[in-house]
Amino acid sequence: MSPPSIGQRGLAVTGLRVRHRHGPEVVHGVDLQAHPGEVMGLVGPNGAGKTTVLKAMVGLLPSAGTITLDGQDLSQLSARERAHRVAYVPQRTALTAPLSVRSVVDLGRFAHRSSWSRPSAHDRAVVSQALEDANVADLAERPFSTLSGGERQRVLLARALATQAPVLLLDEPTSALDVRQVLLLHTILRTLAQRGSIIIAVLHDLAEVREHTDRAVLLQDGQVQYTGPTPEVVALEPVRAAYGVDLIERAGLAYRLPTGGGVA
Amino acid sequence: MNRSGLTWIILLLVLTGGMITGLLVGDGDLSDLALRETYLKLRLWRLGNAGLAGAALATGGVLVQGLFRNPLASPSILGTTAGASLGGMVVLSLWNVLLAGSMPAWLPAELLLPVGCLLGAWLALMLLMTVTGRDASVITVLLTGFILSSLFLSVGGLLTSFASEDFELGRAIVAFTLRGVEAKGRHHLALAVPMVVLGTAVAMSWARHLDALLTGEDEARSIGVDVVAVRRWAIIWTATLTAAAVAIGGNISFVGLMVPHALRPFVGVEHRQLMPAAFLGGAAFVIWVDILVRVVPTRGHLPLGVVTRLVGAPIFLYLLARAAREGRMA
Numbered sequence: 001m002s003p004p005s006i007g008q009r010g011l012a013v014t015g016l017r018v019r020h021r022h023g024p025e026v027v028h029g030v031d032l033q034a035h036p037g038e039v040m041g042l043v044g045p046n047g048a049g050k051t052t053v054l055k056a057m058v059g060l061l062p063s064a065g066t067i068t069l070d071g072q073d074l075s076q077l078s079a080r081e082r083a084h085r086v087a088y089v090p091q092r093t094a095l096t097a098p099l100s101v102r103s104v105v106d107l108g109r110f111a112h113r114s115s116w117s118r119p120s121a122h123d124r125a126v127v128s129q130a131l132e133d134a135n136v137a138d139l140a141e142r143p144f145s146t147l148s149g150g151e152r153q154r155v156l157l158a159r160a161l162a163t164q165a166p167v168l169l170l171d172e173p174t175s176a177l178d179v180r181q182v183l184l185l186h187t188i189l190r191t192l193a194q195r196g197s198i199i200i201a202v203l204h205d206l207a208e209v210r211e212h213t214d215r216a217v218l219l220q221d222g223q224v225q226y227t228g229p230t231p232e233v234v235a236l237e238p239v240r241a242a243y244g245v246d247l248i249e250r251a252g253l254a255y256r257l258p259t260g261g262g263v264a
Numbered sequence: 265m266n267r268s269g270l271t272w273i274i275l276l277l278v279l280t281g282g283m284i285t286g287l288l289v290g291d292g293d294l295s296d297l298a299l300r301e302t303y304l305k306l307r308l309w310r311l312g313n314a315g316l317a318g319a320a321l322a323t324g325g326v327l328v329q330g331l332f333r334n335p336l337a338s339p340s341i342l343g344t345t346a347g348a349s350l351g352g353m354v355v356l357s358l359w360n361v362l363l364a365g366s367m368p369a370w371l372p373a374e375l376l377l378p379v380g381c382l383l384g385a386w387l388a389l390m391l392l393m394t395v396t397g398r399d400a401s402v403i404t405v406l407l408t409g410f411i412l413s414s415l416f417l418s419v420g421g422l423l424t425s426f427a428s429e430d431f432e433l434g435r436a437i438v439a440f441t442l443r444g445v446e447a448k449g450r451h452h453l454a455l456a457v458p459m460v461v462l463g464t465a466v467a468m469s470w471a472r473h474l475d476a477l478l479t480g481e482d483e484a485r486s487i488g489v490d491v492v493a494v495r496r497w498a499i500i501w502t503a504t505l506t507a508a509a510v511a512i513g514g515n516i517s518f519v520g521l522m523v524p525h526a527l528r529p530f531v532g533v534e535h536r537q538l539m540p541a542a543f544l545g546g547a548a549f550v551i552w553v554d555i556l557v558r559v560v561p562t563r564g565h566l567p568l569g570v571v572t573r574l575v576g577a578p579i580f581l582y583l584l585a586r587a588a589r590e591g592r593m594a
Binding site for chain 1: 333469470471472473475476478479480482483485486487489490491532533534
């Protein structure tokens with residue numbers, strides 16, 4: 001994981017509006033601000049617009065409003081320039097072809113190479129490191145199509161790590177992971193944040209959000225209802241208003257990685 | 265030596281063997297010293313046309329399969345070959361009606377054939393993409409290709425029927441559509457070489473983009489692929505390759521489907537390997553089929569495309585059934 005370079009102005013989303021093609025507007029003027037070193041959770045009930053906001057931030061959906069990184073308008077950048085700055089981990093991939101895991105992760109270096117050039121020694125080193133960091137080095141030569149859901153999700157994370165982009169956007173990255181892999185993923189995200197990255201993850205499990213994120217944005221009906229430090233957002237009143245459930249504060253089952261059992 | 269390396273050696277051996285055999289086999293006796301040079305020249309042009317048509321179709325097949333993320337796609341199945349063929353017929357007809365007699369003798373209608381084929385192939389692909397949209401299922405793309413192919417063939421049939429009233433035009437259209445590489449000479453080869461070489465070279469430069477597209481358009485875009493540009497250029501170069509193949513080989517079907525399929529288990533799915541392998545494999549395949557039609561004892565002329573269809577159609581049905589069984593038609 002190489003240190004990303006990003007100024008303190010961070011990622012700013014202002015007045016983001018997204019309309020489905022030939023359909024209604026589903027995101028109505030979302031504002032959010034994320035700073036380097038921060039892990040942000042994007043939460044909300046089903047249909048709140050979390051994935052739509054994330055995709056619009058990656059540039060996959062046409063949107064109105066502005067998205068700037070360190071003051072630079074991302075919409076003015078080419079796909080290649082944007083990929084240098086923002087990496088995306090989708091919830092699932094459409095890939096069914098038997099590409100090797102190493103080749104899938106190497107696609108993360110796409111924006112760093114010209115059409116004809118072969119992977120440089122640096123590219124290969126970055127890919128190997130990403131495979132290690134995402135805990136999939138032992139799968140490197142396996143065809144992607146033979147992997148389990150959890151293994152695929154980790155490979156998609158490795159591909160995002162290989163981009164070395166300072167902003168990492170993840171869409172439900174833990175939905176197919178077991179508890180150990182969830183903890184390992186959050187350890188990776190925390191390490192990246194400590195090195196100056198901006199991490200924004202759509203998460204469903206509020207306990208996970210409370211445990212692993214610094215700030216949270218609670219979306220409902222395409223609008224930001226609450227934003228702030230995670231303990232203030234994942235709290236009784238906001239959760240009741242958005243989800244219609246009562247948050248019960250009590251000690252239940254919890255997990256942690258054993259000492260020395262995390263990632264290097 | 266690994267599997268991929270061995271595949272390359274076998275491909276080169278099969279291609280070289282086909283080229284040598286193609287020069288040695290055919291009508292005419294090479295021991296006739298007076299005619300030997302002529303026979304060899306004619307066989308060389310035929311060999312070149314067959315190899316180039318096969319290489320172009322197989323490379324075009326890899327391109328459209330990557331573009332549609334659909335391993336059942338090929339220029340013939342998507343209607344691109346029929347579109348190119350119709351484009352060629354339209355150009356021949358327009359030439360006959362509007363320009364015949366007014367053009368210099370050194371500019372025969374055949375020289376404009378590739379232009380007509382190119383426009384026809386390009387329009388066919390554009391029509392297909394417009395009708396199916398971005399996220400069409402495998403079955404939608406195949407059905408639309410089938411309908412377009414039927415439409416182009418019907419319009420072509422109509423044109424042939426009208427053209428038969430004019431002897432010269434009727435002869436030209438029949439020679440173009442029904443006769444394959446055996447009826448084409450060095451002029452056709454000279455016209456097709458730049459189209460195929462350029463088309464393949466540029467297609468090769470899109471190899472990594474096509475690899476990225478295997479993950480879907482959204483993911484490809486997120487890692488920096490200009491998807492709109494890839495789509496636009498893949499259409500242009502597929503049309504160019506198909507047009508070149510149709511201009512020199514007529515309607516040769518299924519090569520773009522069979523050759524990439526046969527090679528994937530050996531060279532993998534990455535386009536940097538698959539595309540040049542398909543180029544060599546396509547050339548070798550059509551050269552050997554052309555040798556076959558020369559040696560099979562038939563009363564009349566056996567078109568090359570008949571043999572590729574006889575082999576290709578059952579393979580396509582098998583692949584279709586397998587895809588349906590594995591739930592890959594959505």
